[in-house]
Amino acid sequence: xxxxxxxxxxxxxxxxxxxxxxxxxxxxxxxxxxxxxxxxxxxxxxxxxxxxxxxxxxxxxxxxxxxxxxxxxxxxxxxxxxxxxxxxxxxxxxxxxxxxxxxxxxxxxxxxxxxxxxxxxxxxxxxxxxxxxxxxxxxxxxxxxxxxxxxxxxxxxxxxxxxxxxxxxxxxxxxxxxxxxxxxxxxxxxx
Numbered sequence: 125x126x127x128x129x130x131x132x133x134x135x136x137x138x139x140x141x142x143x144x145x146x147x148x149x150x151x152x153x154x155x156x157x158x159x160x161x162x163x164x165x166x167x168x169x170x171x172x173x174x175x176x177x178x179x180x181x182x183x184x185x186x187x188x189x190x191x192x193x194x195x196x197x198x199x200x201x202x203x204x205x206x207x208x209x210x211x212x213x214x215x216x217x218x219x220x221x222x223x224x225x226x227x228x229x230x231x232x233x234x235x236x237x238x239x240x241x242x243x244x245x246x247x248x249x250x251x252x253x254x255x256x257x258x259x260x261x262x263x264x265x266x267x268x269x270x271x272x273x274x275x276x277x278x279x280x281x282x283x284x285x286x287x288x289x290x291x292x293x294x295x296x297x298x299x300x301x302x303x304x305x306x307x308x309x310x311x312x313x314x315x
């Protein structure tokens with residue numbers, strides 16, 4: 125997606141540790157026009173899959189998921205990283221490790237909102253090592269839901285997450301795949 129790639133090149137910043145900072149338009153301050161285009165891109169890729177629910181993980185994926193869900197006309201469901209009292213005990217749970225925060229989270233989803241009748245599109249802002257996606261896939265497996273695909277805004281192609289998912293036969297659509305981020309801040313996309 126050229127619009128996203130252009131935003132990454134003009135506004136993104138490479139930080140030590142292979143961190144790409146895109147919080148000026150994607151996951152802190154939100155460019156809503158870009159979000160609408162992202163929603164349209166994922167809709168075009170998965171419109172024939174009978175999607176009933178868009179799933180993400182809090183919190184960076186929520187804005188993306190809302191735009192995607194608007195295109196599909198279905199609800200957004202997000203896995204919570206902390207368990208609140210109002211969720212109750214009837215939950216699906218999985219452990220995920222955040223690449224950015226170097227922290228494990230026990231993510232939860234109420235069993236009221238995910239079932240074997242669901243056809244799920246999982247979306248998120250980044251795919252690096254794949255830990256968050258593996259956790260969300262586990263939640264879907266536990267619910268008996270069908271995962272129709274994974275939509276990623278930015279995939280770090282030099283890390284294993286995309287390969288791990290694709291090797292499992294999962295349809296992964298990444299709008300921008302970065303093959304390299306150099307120490308001097310250069311970003312090289314996969315063709």
